[in-house]
Amino acid sequence: QNTPTALVLVEPGGHVIYANLAARHLLNAGKAIQGMAFDDLVAATPAPLAQALASGSDGLFSVELDGEEETFQLALRAFSLQGRPHRLIQIRRLTRExxxxxxxxxxxxxxxxxxxxxxxxxxxxxxxxxxxxxxxxxxxxxxxxxxxxxxxxxxxxxxxxxxxxxxxRLPSPRHEVVAWGPFLDALARQYPFVRRGELPADPGWFDRTQVEQALINLLKNAHEAGGASSAIELEVTSTGQGVRLAVADRGAGMGAAVLANALLPFYSTKRAGSGLGLALVREIAEAHGGRVQLVNRIGGGLCATLILPRSPSA
Missing domain, CATH: 1.10.287 (Helix Hairpins)
Structure with a gap:
């Protein structure tokens, strides 16, 4: 009840069956909301909060409260309770943090x-x-x-x-159709790698310069990871929602603490590192609507994956 994180539990019919104190203050001026239709509550909230809840996904949003802008983190989870599907909504105030x-x-x-x-x-x-x-x-x-x-x-x-x-000063991406073969050939002339698997039938749809820079950063890290250069691989695979560009090496991999912080700006374990290489990769991926994944490989080494959305035409 007393956690500052607003918690709301919604049953399959869309009615609130539990809400703590923080949720009541945020959604209904401190009044009880148990039994109310959650969609009706959302409709009466400020537009940024309503839009965040309507998106159906986790994220950050800002709302003006008492004349000051407050930033919140939204987390939505679905789970089964007594054999019935329920939704748990968590809204956490992040402004001070x-x-x-x-x-x-x-x-x-x-x-x-x-x-x-x-x-x-x-x-x-x-x-x-x-x-x-x-x-x-x-x-x-x-x-x-x-x-x-x-x-x-x-x-x-x-x-x-x-x-x-x-x-x-990273500009907004300028998407264009990119043929995979020539793009990867040009990349290999800068940092050699072994190409794995067949290339997707559809061409890429991204900012060529930015994605090339992101892959150069990943390949440079792979060459500096301590493994054999001949073991560095790059594979492009098409998924249902986008394309995955995976750079794998057989270096030392990353410890748990490094994996947790590697994508943060200014974080580096290298003696002369600026901590911007992987942060720039993340910035480029998110500007394209994608993301970056870092996973240690079985048998040693790291796999860094750049995930980009599919082109609108595809």
Whole structure:
């Protein structure tokens, strides 16, 4: 009764048979709702909440309450109770948690950027001092080494900043028809892999540049996973609702903690990793209406799957 998560149980006829205190406050100004038709309750709620409930799927939505915007998480589950199908609706307020997570994410991003800037600016400052002394002594031969090192550090810094900018400015996908054969051939020239299975009869329907970048990130991770390069595989399969592009390797795989956090921005177990590679893959997949799955393989290694919807024509 006292959990802050709103809980509503609905019987097969569509009537509420249980609702806790949080649900009564959210849906009916604190009044009892047991026995009421759930659809009637939903019709009287704010539009974002009604739309979220009507979607029939889990998700986030925002509603203005008491002059402030509140964010909620909706979870819908179906199960059998005494042999009859019931629905359980859970609505959890996330505003405070999201605010805390946002601050934590910004702090982590600032720490990573500061660390990376200092790693480059420190050597550059030192080399500039050394270069000045070499120039004053007329030691021109050793100046070349100083300039080469400065150029290498500035190039690294430029690549690092561009990675963050690319993640922050990902445009909306421009869908187009993509023939699988040429697309995968071009991909293999950048990061080799073994192609498994027959290609789908229907062409792909996605933003070629973005999906290519996502697959490059997955293939790059596979090549850095520690297994044999010849064991890296890519398979494209058609499903009832979309297409699956699976990149598999025989590297070290991922531990439970890494699997749980691998798709989060700025999370990385690599010594010089920015934590944006898999986060960008997830961003691209979700922008296309798809998702990413990471699963350890039996016998060792990881399978990273990019799942995209089918084209409208298909």
């Amino acid at each position: 999201l605010a805390r997570q946002e601050v934590a994410t910004w702090k982590k991003a600032i720490r990573i950027i500061s660390h990376e800037l200092n790693n480059s600016l420190g050597p550059i400052r030192s080399l500039a001092h050394s270069g000045r002394e070499l120039a004053q002594r007329g030691d021109v031969a050793r100046l070349s080494m100083v300039f080469d090192t400065v150029a290498e550090r500035t190039h690294h810094l430029e690549s690092f900043i561009q990675g963050y900018a690319r993640f922050a």
